[in-house]
Amino acid sequence: MHLSWLELTEVRCYETLRFEPDPGVNVLVGSNGAGKTSILESVAYLGLLRSFRGTPDEAIVRSGEENAVIRGEFEIESGTVRVEVEIPRSGRRRVLVNGKRPTRNRDVMAQVPIVAFQPDDLDLVKRGPGLRRAYLDDLAAQLWPQAGAVQQDYDRAVRQRNTLLKQAGRGADGVTLDVWDERVATAGAAVYRHRMDVLEALDAAIGEAYRLVGERGALTWSYTTNWGGDPQGENVERLQGALLERRPRDMDQRVTSAGPHRDDPSLVVDGRPARTMASQGEQRTVALAMRVAAYRVLAARRSMQPILLLDDVFSELDATHTRGVMSLLDDGQVLVTSAREDEVPAIGRRWIADGRNIR
Amino acid sequence: MFEPPVQRLVDELARLPGIGRKSAQRLAFHLLNAEETDAVRLADAITSMRREVRLCTRCFNVTAEEECSICRDLRRDTSIVCVVERAQDIPVIEKTGEFSGRYHVLGGAISPIEGIGPDQLRARELLDRIDAENITEVIVAANPTLEGDATAMFLARMLKPLGVKVTRLASGLPVGGDLDYADEITLGRALSGRKEL
Ligand SMILES: [Zn+2]
Numbered sequence: 001m002h003l004s005w006l007e008l009t010e011v012r013c014y015e016t017l018r019f020e021p022d023p024g025v026n027v028l029v030g031s032n033g034a035g036k037t038s039i040l041e042s043v044a045y046l047g048l049l050r051s052f053r054g055t056p057d058e059a060i061v062r063s064g065e066e067n068a069v070i071r072g073e074f075e076i077e078s079g080t081v082r083v084e085v086e087i088p089r090s091g092r093r094r095v096l097v098n099g100k101r102p103t104r105n106r107d108v109m110a111q112v113p114i115v116a117f118q119p120d121d122l123d124l125v126k127r128g129p130g131l132r133r134a135y136l137d138d139l140a141a142q143l144w145p146q147a148g149a150v151q152q153d154y155d156r157a158v159r160q161r162n163t164l165l166k167q168a169g170r171g172a173d174g175v176t177l178d179v180w181d182e183r184v185a186t187a188g189a190a191v192y193r194h195r196m197d198v199l200e201a202l203d204a205a206i207g208e209a210y211r212l213v214g215e216r217g218a219l220t221w222s223y224t225t226n227w228g229g230d231p232q233g234e235n236v237e238r239l240q241g242a243l244l245e246r247r248p249r250d251m252d253q254r255v256t257s258a259g260p261h262r263d264d265p266s267l268v269v270d271g272r273p274a275r276t277m278a279s280q281g282e283q284r285t286v287a288l289a290m291r292v293a294a295y296r297v298l299a300a301r302r303s304m305q306p307i308l309l310l311d312d313v314f315s316e317l318d319a320t321h322t323r324g325v326m327s328l329l330d331d332g333q334v335l336v337t338s339a340r341e342d343e344v345p346a347i348g349r350r351w352i353a354d355g356r357n358i359r
Numbered sequence: 360m361f362e363p364p365v366q367r368l369v370d371e372l373a374r375l376p377g378i379g380r381k382s383a384q385r386l387a388f389h390l391l392n393a394e395e396t397d398a399v400r401l402a403d404a405i406t407s408m409r410r411e412v413r414l415c416t417r418c419f420n421v422t423a424e425e426e427c428s429i430c431r432d433l434r435r436d437t438s439i440v441c442v443v444e445r446a447q448d449i450p451v452i453e454k455t456g457e458f459s460g461r462y463h464v465l466g467g468a469i470s471p472i473e474g475i476g477p478d479q480l481r482a483r484e485l486l487d488r489i490d491a492e493n494i495t496e497v498i499v500a501a502n503p504t505l506e507g508d509a510t511a512m513f514l515a516r517m518l519k520p521l522g523v524k525v526t527r528l529a530s531g532l533p534v535g536g537d538l539d540y541a542d543e544i545t546l547g548r549a550l551s552g553r554k555e556l
Contacts, residue, residue, distance in 0.1 A: 153505050160509070163471035176469065176476060179512045183505060 001112065001304040002333035003043060004080070006072045010065040012038035013355055021335060023075075025348025028337045034353040036337035040116065040309045042070045043335060046083040047114030047307070048138060049095065049105055054120065061089045074112050077304060081111050106148030109141040113302060115295045117325070118311040121287040125274050129264045133195075136265055139294050140194040143201070143301055147194040154187035158256050165254040172251060181247075184259060185240035191260045192239075196231045199223060199265075201297050206267075209292035212327060214320035215285055217270045227258040288313075288321060295328055305332030314343045365391065414446075417488070419464035419481055421446045429453075429461060436460045439496045442485065442514065444468050444507070448538045452500060455547035460498075463488065468506035469513055477513060485514070489521055496524040498553055502538050503528070515556035526553040 002023040008014045013035045028036040037053075041060070044052045051060060061068040071084045084096040095105045102108060124131050141148030161180040164172050199221055210219040227242035229235055242258040243250075250257055267274040267286055274286045298306045308329070314322055315338070326345055338344045351358050360366055365387055373383035390398045414420070415427035418440075422428070429435060429449070439460030443449060446464050465480045467473075488494060499514055501507030508527075515525040529552035541549070 156505050160471050160505070164476075167471060167474075173476065175513065175516050178516065179469065179509045180471075182512055183509050187505075 001074055001076045001307065003307060004073045004075050006039070006043060006046075006070075008039075008042055008071075009067075009069040010062040011042055011060055011068045011070060012062060014038065014062065015356075017357065019358055021333065021351075022349045023333050024331075025329060025334045026336065026351060027341075027344050027348050028335065028351045028353055028358065029341045029344070030337075030339070030353035030355075030358075032339055034355045035358075036353045037118075037311050039353070039358065040118075040311045040335055040337055043072065043307065044114055044116045044309055045070055045085060046072045046074075047109060047112040047142075048116070049085070049108060052116045052118055052120075052309075052311075054123075057087050057093060058089050060087055065089070074307075076111075083108060083112060104149050104152045106141050106152050107145055109138065109148050110143070110145040113142040113298050113304070113306040114309060115291060115298065115306050116309040116311065117288070117291045117313045118309075119313065119316060121291060122280065122284050124287045124290055125267060125277075125283040129266065132265045132267075133261070133263060135290065135294070136195045136198050137191070139202075139297065140198045142298055142306075143198070144194065147191075150187050150190040150194065154184070154191045154260065157183040157187050158259065158261055161256050162254070165250055165256070169254055170251045177247065181240055181243045184243060184256065185236050188239050188259045188261075189235035192225070192229050192235055192263070195223070195260065195263070195265070198297075201301065202293055205293040205297050205300075206289060209296060210286070210289040212292060213285055213288050213324035215289070219274075219286060219289055220268050221265060222268050222273075223263065223265045225260070225263045229260070229263070284316060285321065288317070288325070292324065292328060299332070305330075308332055308334045310334065310336040312337050312339065314338060314345075315340070361387075414464075418462045419446070419466065419484070420449055420462055434459075437492055438494055439498065440485075440488070440492075440494050441498045441500050443500050443538070444502055444510075448500065451538050451541075451546065452550070455543050455550060457547040457550040458498075460496075461492075463497075465501070465510070468501050468504070468510040470506045470509075480510075482514070482517065486517065489518065489523060494523060496526065498526050498528070498550070499556070500528055500538065500550075511556060519556075525556045527556050528553055 003021055006019045008017040019039060028039060030036045041051055041053060051057070066089050068087045069084070071082070073080055073082045082098050086094040095102060095108065097108055097111065124135060137151050141151060157180060161184055164176060164180060202221065206219050206221065210217065228238050230238065239259060246258050269277060269286065274283060277283055295306060295308060310325065313325065317325070322345070334348070336344055361369060368387045368390070369383045372378055372386050373380055390401070411423050412421050415422045415430055417426050417430045420427040420429065424431070436459050440463050441452060441458055441460060442463045442465055443452065444465055444467055449462050452458055463481070463485050465482065467475050467480055469475060469477065469480070497514065497518055499511040501510045511527045518525050528549040538546070
């Protein structure tokens with residue numbers, strides 16, 4: 001799979017931009033603020049439907065403008081997929097796949113698998129569990145279209161239940177709460193199931209990726225829930241039971257306190273939690289291994305190679321780690337950004353970004 | 360801003376679903392430049408629809424009479440009721456030819472985010488119909504969405520204690536959309552393969 005063209009309108013620093021990358025390796029060079037990252041961010045947005053910088057959508061809209069539009073066409077085995085996203089400064093964004101609205105936006109993720117490495121990936125290891133849950137959910141949605149659908153249902157069911165609790169607190173109608181408990185439990189158990197399937201797929205890949213980036217320790221996952229989730233069991237009733245048990249407390253605090261949205265996936269190096277590891281360098285290697293593992297799982301399980309985006313990663317890496325990342329580059333499409341040309345391995349097509357255009 | 364009479368029309372048009380600021384302006388100027396009779400005919404169609412159409416006192420379908428033509432049709436099976444979110448879903452189900460009972464228009468689906476709970480829907484009115492009309496089965500044809508599923512579950516909780524069989528359209532409908540996303544054949548199959556809740 002590869003991106004044939006990308007068109008930006010009022011995105012970040014670009015008034016308009018058309019970019020037609022090579023199907024192989026593309027190296028985007030330019031000083032800070034030259035808009036290289038905005039191009040990678042836009043490509044990633046088409047596959048992940050959010051900014052990989054973790055910024056809110058309105059930050060993508062060029063200052064002084066009302067709407068940003070990101071369009072791109074991907075060449076896949078069975079033809080082409082055109083993804084278009086219109087992002088208003090305020091209000092709902094619009095996603096079109098081949099000119100039609102997808103039933104659920106997250107359906108897009110399985111159609112155009114993209115893996116992005118970027119400096120903020122360190123947060124995957126360092127910060128709270130939210131980013132790691134998103135990492136597992138994204139990978140599940142990229143592997144299995146129905147995973148994206150249940151994630152979207154689960155998010156909405158939890159929001160519906162929370163809104164009911166916020167509006168009514170202790171006065172919430174019991175039958176209506178029962179109904180939302182049931183929806184939360186059904187979707188939640190499915191989200192959990194997909195996360196367990198992803199962990200199984202990652203099990204061998206994550207350790208292997210850690211060695212590939214030059215480390216010797218054993219990198220593994222640990223996963224805990226606050227509602228008794230059981231990887232081997234049936235979880236709808238378990239989650240429904242936990243919700244019922246916590247209902248008085250949830251009614252007081254006006255928020256849903258149990259479920260996969262509170263689960264805690266974490267990484268363990270030789271039996272020690274990676275979060276508490278001493279050096280930032282060690283943590284960065286774990287984050288790197290997480291992305292490498294995601295790439296390898298996607299490449300192995302899907303009939304197509306994901307698109308690989310490397311945003312300014314080489315400046316942070318030593319030679320061993322760089323070799324690990326480079327070993328991924330066989331025949332897939334890669335977009336690399338760097339402020340310094342000499343820092344990037346000398347392969348692929350060179351592009352110069354100057355803040356207005358790229359050539 | 361345009362001259363007040365034009366601006367007023369633009370503002371009103373922009374309040375319609377699916378019409379943005381730009382489309383509202385285009386429509387307003389289209390009407391301004393069209394033959395006067397065209398504009399008057401449109402205005403008249405809107406006012407007479409509002410004047411002549413009301414809600415069926417039994418099922419809340421739109422009608423020009425006291426009761427809608429379906430409720431008045433003596434050949435229909437009165438023991439079975441199909442619950443839909445909106446009146447415009449009724450012709451969609453009628454087209455399948457698979458349903459011969461009456462309808463009940465709920466007026467939406469349970470969605471706290473949109474401020475819709477059971478009290479904002481015509482659930483109470485449905486409950487009142489059960490005894491009055493000897494209804495034995497309720498088919499919930501709410502949209503195949505999260506909120507539609509929650510609504511079906513709610514109705515099942517409300518009606519099953521009364522001994523009413525509550526069923527939901529079989530899966531196979533395009534999930535997440537409106538009922539009218541489905542073609543007649545798929546919808547007909549979903550009706551005949553309905554499952555008890
Ligand atoms: Zn009627």
